[in-house]
Amino acid sequence: MELKKGIDTMKFSTLPPKGTFDVLPKDMELRNYVKDVIRHTYISRGFNEIETPMLENIDLMTNSDGGENLRLIFKILKRGEKLEFRDEVNPDDLCDLALRFDLTLPLSRYYAKNRNELENPFKAFQMGYVFRAERPQKGRYRQFIQSDIDIIGDNSIFAEITILKTVALALAKLGFSNSTIKINDRRLLREIVVKSGLEENFETVCISLDKLDKIGLQGVKEELIDKGISDQKAEELLTSLTDLKSKGLQSFDSIYAKELAQIIEAVGRDYTIEFEPSLVRGMGYYTGPIFEIVSDEFNSSIAGGGRYDNLLTKFQKETIPAVGMSIGFERIIQILKDRGFQIPGKGKxxxxxxxxxxxxxxxxxxxxxxxxxxxxxxxxxxxxxxxxxxxxxxxxxxxxxxxxxxxxx
Amino acid sequence: MELKKGIDTMKFSTLPPKGTFDVLPKDMELRNYVKDVIRHTYISRGFNEIETPMLENIDLMTNSDGGENLRLIFKILKRGEKLEFRDEVNPDDLCDLALRFDLTLPLSRYYAKNRNELENPFKAFQMGYVFRAERPQKGRYRQFIQSDIDIIGDNSIFAEITILKTVALALAKLGFSNSTIKINDRRLLREIVVKSGLEENFETVCISLDKLDKIGLQGVKEELIDKGISDQKAEELLTSLTDLKSKGLQSFDSIYAKELAQIIEAVGRDYTIEFEPSLVRGMGYYTGPIFEIVSDEFNSSIAGGGRYDNLLTKFQKETIPAVGMSIGFERIIQILKDRGFQIPGKGKxxxxxxxxxxxxxxxxxxxxxxxxxxxxxxxxxxxxxxxxxxxxxxxxxxxxxxxxxxxxx
Incomplete structure (x- = not known):
């Protein structure tokens, strides 16, 4: 009884867990508004909204392509059965479930399971919370909304064109018309790297190129040299990238260059889009065109994606073509708040x-x-x-x- | 490298975790429709939508009033730091976070933290997933949506009237007009139990009464006798409950009876509402009027709630009046699906x-x-x-x- 009394009078912290946030009524209105604009844009263009559980089985998660994210998984303790505690136990063995860290892995499981009941090609979108045990910092949360759109089962560039136009339209409706789509192709990038004699170093070259925005051409060159690549080859690679950008895609004889030009032509009728031969994008699972949308006003990436044709390999032998894109939902919200955005058409x-x-x-x-x-x-x-x-x-x-x-x- | 190859060719189950579900496009449309009807009904009547994280700190959760639910908490393993594994370790010590099992505990933390930025009285609603490690069975999930509405800071019966009318309106819009609101008051129930000389046994009497629907009057009586209550007292209690129901609230001289009559009069102008003196409702935290809405067509409870004035005692000394109600979202969805419900006004x-x-x-x-x-x-x-x-x-x-x-x- 003493103990119980102690608990009854104990006062708890009112803070949400570290790295998470409470949504106040005003912010909730804004979040619902942004969700509704995205949802109505996507639905009216034939995309189907779907949802998967916040939880997935831990084996699937820890054996995925998540890269860095694998270190950030929230794992859920097994229940009921007697846990075995020994010095040498692997923490993972104590857990059976994990919180999803993105919406792509769940989408692949979902598609593998439900494809017979889905349209073909399957135009899908999701908006939901994902969880990452990041070190909390400004604008980086442990629970945040991802907003993904995907076309599964279309191996033509029609998929890229549709995804890019649909996302750009949603962003324009949200007041981000002053944006530029940057596009590249992983296979084209590889061809350039191969031509510079750096085939063996493709992955590590990509990691350095990905920093171009931050450290500039000279910085990338120095990093490549630090990695043991010769001054001459590094110079050659960076020169061919710069040349390609100024001379344009038609200067490069490759099927991938032709397809990129076609995408740029179709999307460019309505939106600003430019070829960016140094664009890499982090995720290892992209297999073709890659793209991001940069807000000119904020010089910050507000959406990104690409083609990833190995979506289903975790579940079956057959490969399935897929193109996907993700809007930086929390960043959009932050920018709109900073702008003092007022939701249009609100009553008294x-x-x-x-x-x-x-x-x-x-x-x-x-x-x-x-x-x-x-x-x-x-x-x-x-x-x-x-x-x-x-x-x-x-x-x-x-x-x-x-x-x-x-x-x- | 051998290991990596092994993992690459390993094929995983496509099933979502036990007790959870994927939402197919058709079901998603229905879920969004139901959410929108509830949302627009609540918002237009001045309720503010809010959201809290799926995660809460584990101490808050395990020391809460959750009753049965405390055994069903999904707990999240600590990360980073070296876990200490010893035979005698308490599994809870390995965890720092937990998935919320309802929306009421998070609401209380939210209100305690943010009240200075909120309207007073605060009319709030939430729709979000909660998690319980239940044994999976038909219609019972481990992740499911709760839909809560609350008024915090109004100690008058105006709060009960507003909540009941607003929820009944949302349900009517969803096609559940043929429903009956059943209402009682915990304090009235206690007065009756006290009059029957069973004051000491109030909690255990409530547990038995709660089963009236399932086991009938005779069943409740037998259970009370099994619990050591005399045949005479059990008989007296059940007779006074039956009498009270037939004679009506005005036959009972109590301030709580008068207030219930006032609520019934105000709500009864628009909806079917009846006094049910044997209504108990499980949760221990109710302190005044309690109610549920039963679909006549399905003879099943589709919403429930009551007054709980001790909301904030986990965080501060001051008590704050609160009335809340929860719609059985997943049950509503299931009934609408069984009915073959078609979303109105859908285009081609x-x-x-x-x-x-x-x-x-x-x-x-x-x-x-x-x-x-x-x-x-x-x-x-x-x-x-x-x-x-x-x-x-x-x-x-x-x-x-x-x-x-x-x-x-």
Whole structure:
């Protein structure tokens, strides 16, 4: 009993877990608005929204292509059975489930399981929380929304064109018209690297090239030399990339260059898109065109993706073509908040104050009228509030952000 | 390298974890529709949508009032630091986080933390996944959506009236007009139990009464006697409950009876509501009126809640009045699916097939026209499909559920 009393009077921290956040009403409105714009854009163009569990079996997760993310998995302790604790036990053996760290691995499992019930090609999108045990820092969370769109089962560049146009349209609707799509092709990049005699070093060259934005041409060159690549070869590689960018895709004789040019032509009719031969994108699973969308105003990547034709190899022998793209949902939210973005078409927020239970019906009729006109009508009780305090009450609702306050008499 | 090769060729199960489910496109549409109806009903009446993380710190969770649910918590292994494995270690010491098992505990933490930025009284709602390590069975999941609505900071019966009317309205909009609200008051129930001389046995009497639906009056009586309560007292208790139901609330001289009558009068103007003196509801944290909504058609509870004025005691000394209600989201979905419910006002789904990249612009214009009329327009490539196979292609889209297929020539 003493212990129980101790627990009853114990006071707990009110903070959410480290790296996670509570969503206040105003932020929730914005998040719902952004989700709705993305959702309606995607749905009207024939994409199907799907959902998978937050949890996946741990074996699938720890044996995936997640790269860096594998170190960031939240693992869930087995329940019920007696756990064996020994000095040498592997923590993974104590766990049977894990929180998903992205939406791509779950999508691949989902598609492998449900493909007979899905359209072919399957145009899909997901918006949901993913979890990564990152060291918390500004703009980086342990639980955050990913917003993915994918076409599975189309091996033509039609898939790339559709994905790019659909995502660019959603972003334009959210006020990000001043954006540039940058595009490259992993296979083209490989051809260039091979021509520079660096075939053996493709992966490590990619890792350095990926930093071009941050450290510049000279920085990349120095890093390549540090990695044991000769000054001459590094110079040759960077020169051919720069040349290719200035001379354009038609200067390079490759089927991949021709396809990129076709994508750029089709997408370029409506959006700003440019070939960026040094674009790498981190994830190892891309197999063809890769792209990202950069906000000109913020000089920051707000979406990215590419073709990944080995989606299903974890589940079956057959390979299935797939193109996907991800909008940086939390970044979009942050930018819109920084901009002081106002959700368009919002009605008024009206507080209706009722002093007697007998007046409730009248208040409800009034509320209904406001609601039918597209406003928010919230009825509150002022039963028992003395008449000379009512104006103070009215002011408190105004101060809380209500546009109108009506006292029903 | 051998090991890596082994992993690369290993094939994984495509099933989601036990007790969880993938959401197929059709089901997702239904879930979004139900969420939207609830959301718009609540928002237009002045309720604020909020969200908390899926994760909470484990101390808060394991020391909560969750009752049975505490045994069902998914716990998350600590990361990074070296875990100490000893025979006698408590599994909880290996974990620092847990998945939320309901939305009420997170709401209380949220309110304690953010109350200065929230309206007062705070009208709130949440729709989100919760997690319980239940033994999987039909209609019972390990990850499922809860849909909660709460008013915090109003100690008048106005809160009960508002919550009941708002939830009943949302359910009516979803096609559950044929429902009955059953209402009781924990304090009234206690007065009756005390009058029968069973004050000491209040909790255990409640547990038995809660089974009235399943085992009937005679069953409850036998269980009470099994628990050591005298035949006479058990009889007296059950008789006074039956009497009270037939004679009505005005027959009982109690402030709680008067308040219940007021709630019933106000809610009863629009919805079917009846006093049910044997209603208990499981959760121990209710402190006043308790209620549930039963679908007449399915004889099954589709929503429930009550007043719980000790919401904040885990975080501070001050008590805060609160009334909340929860819609059985997954049950609603299942009933609507069983009914063959069709989402109202849905447009057509049109497939637009393009045989040449040069025709894409024309196809996009056509798609735009359909979309502006409220339809879904999905463009697909038939580049390279030979002319005599196009009609087969068209048929395959019809078979996949498209209402119209247009070939752009």
């Amino acid at each position: 927020k009206v507080a209706i104050l009722v002093g007697e239970y007998q007046k409730l019906e009248k208040a409800e009729e009034l509320a209904q009228k406001y609601i039918e006109e597209g406003h928010i009508a919230s009825i509150f009780s002022i039963v028992g509030v003395s008449p000379n305090k009512i104006s103070k009450k009215v002011n408190s609702f105004i101060k809380q952000g209500f546009n109108d306050v009506v006292v029903v008499e | 789904k049109v497939a637009i097939l393009v045989g040449e990249y040069q025709k894409l612009e024309k196809a996009e214009e056509l798609a735009q026209k359909y979309i502006e009329e409220g339809h879904i327009a999905s463009i697909f490539s038939i580049v390279g499909v030979s002319p005599n196979k196009i009609s087969k292609k068209v048929n395959s889209f019809i078979k996949q559920g498209f209402n119209d297929v247009v070939v752009v020539e």
